[in-house]
Amino acid sequence: MSVPEEQLLAALAEKFLAGTATDEEQQQLHQLYDQWTDEEETVVSKTEHAEELRAEILQALKDRINGQAKVVPFYKRKAWQLVAAASLIIVAGVLLFYYLQTDSHKKELASKETKVPANQSPVLPGKDRATLTLSNGTVIDLDSSGAGLLAQQGNTNIINKDGKIIYDPNKKGSGEIIYNTISTPRGGQYQLVLPDGSKVWLNATSSLKFPVAFTGNTRTVELTGEGYFEVAKNATKPFFVKVNDVEIKVLGTHFNIMAYNEEEAIKTTLLEGSVNVTTQSTKQSAILKPGEQVSVSQSSQLSQPIPVQTEEVVSWTNGKFYFNNADIKVIMRQIARWYDVEVEYRNISAETQLGGVVSRKEDIKQLLNYFEIAGKVHFTLEGRKIIVSNKN
Template structure:
């Protein structure tokens, strides 16, 4: 698509003047850019992190100007998509659309200097424990078949994900007898994708585990989650899908949602992207039906259940390969960094009132990720071994 045409399309998209066909065209182009993973041209566009942080600050200021929370979420998504497209077009497009001749935006003078003392990001790492107790380190396992269990083949695909296939549906071994359970665990600094026997897809974040049957017999498809995972559940109106996690049960028929249930957080959060889900607090016995864009919050302290609208792009950013922070407190940010980079965090300063907004690729090393936080001027960071020290 020619740059001038695309810029005009983005302009119409943000001003709500684009037709349904034009919006579909832009979203399709945005998806293409994501799939092709186009590279940042640093010589033409300057330092990537600096550009994204400064652009994000401008986007965030626009969002805060909106009064209604629902409008904020909607407007955020529009700017996020438009920003992603324009940044990949080059400096002239970005300057034209966002900064109106503010030539300081993508200045190459502010390039981040390389930092020697750093830590590599996490990757596809997981441990699979089969029903018979045998263990397979998935990051070391070769592509292909790993095991067979009761008529179900377990294989590692070329892209690294774990795939279950029911080989013979006519066999009693696949549909009867005692239920066998497997468990997949990601360490700190690890993530993994699993295709379950029913066709559902699960992305596990760092420091998480999923226990599930080798085949979904009976009237309920039930799994157990600790940590965080994004689910794309295969539709089956006759067999509900349940996710049991800390203090809650989530039930769906087939939809997309994210659950964060880390025990070191203050609550378990379920965020719905499409369809509907029922969230039940197992301690208070209260339940809520979520609509797309809503997030339930069940407190570990008193089991209270609340629902609010959220920016889903921020919630599932980890699954899409980046961190996205929208006015988030520093300790929450560092908790996410600690899991992904497998580090401990020490605070040599009072940071209780510090909040940040920004985004950074999860493929960046730790020093580069911390540089985003340091650019606010409020704190400094130091890496010692696998420890990060936050200083005033």
């Protein structure tokens, strides 16, 4: 498809979303869309506003499909002029593809939607929930805790405020090291502000062990699962994150660590600043630059830093699933952790890949429908189990 045709396609799509396209323009849009192929993915521009724009486009398309009249004025943003026209179709292609089908084809697609028993109970997405284990073994359920002072550990007040836990040292510590642990279940996530002001976001099935006051020459925490960190700068007191055999050293930076036991490797991704990733057993190390990622295999082998799309890596902190030609089993592991479901595979191709940006607040049936329309897989929901199979 030529650039003028891409521009025309985007202009017609804008009118279509706004509900002002004539019958002739809708027919032209349909014809242009039929000419579009996956080759146009190469023209997407990577701007700092792209993710925000994509989310608005996705929501606008969903509103149109659901018959709502709401119009999102995303084309008024200056960023739109910097985004290639084809990005509209690439990012929201699944939904637009479905909406532009003939009625007969829509019925055919509907017949292939995720199968759900008539008595199926809703499978809800995850939410903010976690438990906090104090040094004496007391466990506080943060779901049911009210706002305000939760507890005091040493000279540090633990405060529940605005859906996150804040550790507030009210005076210099006595030197005694007291540890707390915050843990999220399947279908849970939580935010935490450490005693030094560093911020941590925990994904589902994760935990962070940390001292209630950083009294020594270093700041050290221990992570399982996945966490995103925004570390307060302190050049005289470096910050360390320990994950199994891996140690990440920082001074002040933004980074994500994914370290689930069921994944093939521990992945550290840097968004801002600098970090040094070291394996304790093999004594390998790598210094990351912003936009880079390293992996540590189960045998503690450290990869070379590679460039990655950081918005994809930290999409979970923004309430989204973001997959870019990801392996189906990688996708389903994320879905399983967030929706607290089991996954069973039946004759699924090992090379099956899917992509897209979808809200983590979606009903699981709708989420699976998006992927089913877009890819070569079929989903069946039975209670809290998802059966994944190839399409016939």
